[in-house]
Amino acid sequence: MSENNKFISGLLLGVLAGSALALYLSSDKGKEFLANMNIDTEEIKEDMQETYGKAKENMEELLAKAKQLVKELESKVSEA
Numbered sequence: 001m002s003e004n005n006k007f008i009s010g011l012l013l014g015v016l017a018g019s020a021l022a023l024y025l026s027s028d029k030g031k032e033f034l035a036n037m038n039i040d041t042e043e044i045k046e047d048m049q050e051t052y053g054k055a056k057e058n059m060e061e062l063l064a065k066a067k068q069l070v071k072e073l074e075s076k077v078s079e080a
Contacts, residue, residue, distance in 0.1 A: 024030045 025034060
């Protein structure tokens with residue numbers, strides 16, 4: 001099969017797949033699918049934001065503890 005035939009076959013396959021997807025998404029089931037996807041992605045986004053907030057708080061606490069340890073070590077070294 002020549003390069004031109006492979007390209008045309010791939011192009012036609014892409015057009016057919018795109019058309020099938022467009023038809024499905026415009027149907028009632030497709031619209032329901034998209035609505036469910038929007039709900040799911042919104043929930044995932046909220047979960048990720050919450051997890052990020054908790055991770056940030058934990059890192060800030062660890063940083064504060066590390067700074068305190070450094071201060072304690074500095075004072076012990078200066079005393080010695």
